[in-house]
Amino acid sequence: MSTTAPSPPEGGPAQSRPVGITEVAKHAGVSPGTVSNVLNRPERVAEATRLKVEAAIAELDYVRNSSGSSLRSGRSASVGLLVLDVTNPFFTEVARGVEDEAAASGLSVVLLNSAESRERQRGNARLLAEQRAAGAVVMPVDDDLSDLLWLSRQGTPWVALDRGDVAEAVGCSVTVDNHAGGLAAGRHLVGLGHERATFLTGPFGIEQVRRRHQGLRDAFTEAGLDPDARLRLVERPMLNAEQGERAVDAVLAGGPRQRPAAVFCANDQLALGLMKGLGQRGLRVPDDISVVGYDNVDFADLVHPGLTTVAQPKYELGRAAMRLLASELNDPGHRHEQLRFTPELLVRGSTSARRT
Numbered sequence: 001m002s003t004t005a006p007s008p009p010e011g012g013p014a015q016s017r018p019v020g021i022t023e024v025a026k027h028a029g030v031s032p033g034t035v036s037n038v039l040n041r042p043e044r045v046a047e048a049t050r051l052k053v054e055a056a057i058a059e060l061d062y063v064r065n066s067s068g069s070s071l072r073s074g075r076s077a078s079v080g081l082l083v084l085d086v087t088n089p090f091f092t093e094v095a096r097g098v099e100d101e102a103a104a105s106g107l108s109v110v111l112l113n114s115a116e117s118r119e120r121q122r123g124n125a126r127l128l129a130e131q132r133a134a135g136a137v138v139m140p141v142d143d144d145l146s147d148l149l150w151l152s153r154q155g156t157p158w159v160a161l162d163r164g165d166v167a168e169a170v171g172c173s174v175t176v177d178n179h180a181g182g183l184a185a186g187r188h189l190v191g192l193g194h195e196r197a198t199f200l201t202g203p204f205g206i207e208q209v210r211r212r213h214q215g216l217r218d219a220f221t222e223a224g225l226d227p228d229a230r231l232r233l234v235e236r237p238m239l240n241a242e243q244g245e246r247a248v249d250a251v252l253a254g255g256p257r258q259r260p261a262a263v264f265c266a267n268d269q270l271a272l273g274l275m276k277g278l279g280q281r282g283l284r285v286p287d288d289i290s291v292v293g294y295d296n297v298d299f300a301d302l303v304h305p306g307l308t309t310v311a312q313p314k315y316e317l318g319r320a321a322m323r324l325l326a327s328e329l330n331d332p333g334h335r336h337e338q339l340r341f342t343p344e345l346l347v348r349g350s351t352s353a354r355r356t
Contacts, residue, residue: 244271
């Protein structure tokens with residue numbers, strides 16, 4: 001004989017109610033207070049009781065509600081990660097480092113994209129304050145730190161990532177020696193016989209690209225080459241592949257006699273877009289133009305030719321930033337630190353000796 005399951009009430013399927021702490025306590029034969037202690041202060045509970053409560057939690061598939069504790073403490077168990085461009089694979093590796101380190105501290109990460117816009121950054125900072133985020137790792141869009149200082153006034157600690165000029169009294173920062181990276185790229189090009197070059201960049205107001213440019217200039221200076229006469233600057237509104245592709249006309253301006261034999265790009269996205277655009281014009285890399293990038297994104301060695309680039313320790317940057325933030329959240333004796341990593345030049349097929 002078959003039976004028919006009861007129909008859900010008119011208006012839609014029946015809604016099940018999440019298991020609460022009272023059900024867990026009844027199932028384990030303890031008080032709700034004991035369950036709360038197991039969840040929040042397990043060291044106060046005898047091992048046998050704790051194991052019994054943990055078994056009930058597993059059997060009932062109980063999921064704790066963290067909103068109540070967040071309201072009591074005034075802060076959530078999440079931190080914000082504000083990146084310049086969520087489509088850039090550089091930030092993917094950085095985010096992985098932040099998330100892995102946050103998980104070790106019992107924190108979750110909320111990813112926010114500023115899209116290289118000051119207005120978007122300001123809105124994201126306000127959102128984090130409204131949501132009572134525990135803290136934030138921020139890649140600022142420019143030199144103005146007013147949004148970060150505003151977060152401090154709201155009681156939200158932060159770490160500036162990829163910014164090297166944050167004063168110790170203001171906050172923590174993690175960055176790479178961008179001048180050293182530009183210097184390495186410049187020395188590489190000079191060593192290949194390139195006595196003229198173009199620096200292709202996004203907004204020059206970004207501190208990182210200015211330091212990379214200065215490193216390039218210093219490499220030419222130490223080789224006895226006047227950077228004012230030998231280097232050209234091409235600036236685009238954003239640091240992405242589309243802008244790199246669109247920059248071809250500006251890079252090639254002046255005709256074949258003025259065409260640069262080498263281009264150093266402020267990041268890999270620009271470099272890969274430029275290489276695509278050059279190919280569409282029938283120009284070969286590196287036979288006609290050598291190209292150097294910056295970041296060493298995951299697929300920089302998958303294109304042909306492979307992209308010569310300045311590698312940043314992306315994952316380590318993220319972990320270090322989150323480690324500093326966790327220290328500020330948990331250590332009453334925390335002191336602000338400024339960490340700086342050293343980049344490494346990776347030579348691949350997109351650069352070659354200058355051809356006369």
